[in-house]
Amino acid sequence: MEYDAIILGAGGAGLQAAFTAGKAGARVLVLDHAEKAGKKILISGGGRCNFTNTGTEPGCYISQNPHFAKSALSRYTPWDFLALVEKHGIAWHEKTLGQLFCDGSARQIVAMLLDECARGGVEIRLGTELGEIGHADGRFRVAGHSAPQLVIATGGPSIPKMGATGIAYDIARQFGMKIVPPRPALVPLTLGEDAAAFRAISGVACPVSAQAGASGPAFSEAALFTHKGLSGPAILQASSYWSPGDAVTLSLAADAGDRLRDARRRMPRSHLRAALAEFxxxxxxxxxxQRIALPRELGNTPDAELDRAAGMLTALTFHPTGTEGYAKAEVTAGGIETDGLSSRTMEARAVPGLYAIGEAVDVTGWLGGYNFQWAWASGAAAGTAIAARMG
Known part of the structure; x- marks a missing residue:
């Protein structure tokens, strides 16, 4: 059978592109080597899928071109996807910071996407090895099928146990597209022996403001100390801005100075540990x-020593040795360079009919539903463009 478009990848972006094009009249085939569609969706959000974020804006994304995501995000918003969720009767709630989750299960989101694909007459073939991809006479040929349009929606290499690979980059290179070096993002950081005392308190979590490097944004959420280093939402957020050699700074209490002075007034015969244990x-x-090492009782500690202690609490600095890699990374940063793509259609400038969407592209969102919103928005952009080309 001849198709108008072949979409490689049955994840969020690929299925969104498929039903958008299919419901507009395109004959669409989705191919994926996995045995299930939407495997990453199924494990997301603790199984409840943090499917979007109401605070989505371009500044919540990392890319060599910070303007690239604006067009797609403005034309398919969180409210558009939420309307689809509600049309399918899926109950949802806002957990925190604009993060929207299913009340029930992430399976509902996958079922919704597959239902929309069925309504658009989309054919989905799972457990299919792609093999070599041919391109001649204006048609792409994949696994015995042919179409004038091809969509790369195979994601990045994060979470390889789910079947994730870097095949998107191989396909892109085949067609002369450039790749921003990929790296794990939204990933725990590892610490060396100089931080052994913190690794020894594995399981301890507390609210912090975390910042990677000197210019990265600060994220105020929880940090978790692990036997390997640092994790938790604040750390995962900061990790996307971290580069080898950068420090990661945690502020444990912005008002540490005031807290310590108050403790000195209230319990002058206590030591620093007692004051810290209050918050x-x-x-x-x-x-x-032990690290700050104030030698005296609080009542005998001069202001300068308290200020030094407060400084360490507002800027506790670590020098990570690395990350826990793609196995623990929620997403992949980097990917197919955006300069080679149209920001409106996601089509390759040099190869008519070739598109790249979702995590395969050098657009990486913050933790909290932003990456799913990019999948929906970029998928919708490509799906709309596929249908338009038919006209």
Whole structure:
């Protein structure tokens, strides 16, 4: 059978592109080597799928071209996807910071996407090895099928146990497209022996403001100390801005100076650990008290020493040795360079009919539903363009 478009990848972006084009009249085939569609969707958000974020804006994305995502995001918004969710009767709730989740299961989102594909007459073939991709006479040929339009929606290499690979980059290179070096993002950071005392308090979590490097944004959420280093939402967010050699700075209490002075007034015969334990977990308070090493009772500690302690609490600095890699990375940063794509249609400038969408592209969102919104928006952009080319 001849198709108008072949979409490689049955994840969020690929299925969104497929039903958008299919419902507009295009004959669409989706191919994926996985045995299930939407495998990453199924495990997202603790199984409840954080499917979008109401605070979505271009500044919540990382790319060599910070303007690239604006067009697609403005034309397919979180409210558009939410309308689809509600049309399918899926109950949802806002958890925090604009993050929207299913009340029930992530399976509902996958079922919704597959239902929309069925309504658009989309054919989906799973468990299919792509093999070599041919291109001649204005048609792309994949796994015995042919179409004048081809969409790269195979994601990035994060979470390889789910079947993720870097095939998107191989396909892009085949057609002369450039790749921004990929790297794990939204990923835990590892610490060396110089931070062994913090690794020893594995399981301790507390609210922080975390920043990677000197210019990265600060994220105010929870940090988690692990036996390998640092994790938790604030750390995952900061990790996307981290480069080898950068420091990661945690502010444990912006008002640390005031807190310590108040403690000195109220309990002058106590030591620093007791003051820290009033606003930090006990095990963390103990490690910090040992590191700060105030030699006197609080009542005998001069302002300069309290200021030094407060400085360490507002700028606790770590030098990560690396990340936990793609196995623990929620997404991949980098990818297919956006300069070679139309920001409106996601079509390759040099190869008519070739598109790249979703995580395969050098657009990486913050934690909290932003990457799914990019999948929906970029998929919708490509799907709309596929249908338009038919006319």
């Amino acid at each position: 930090l977990p006990n095990r963390l308070a103990e490690v910090l008290a």
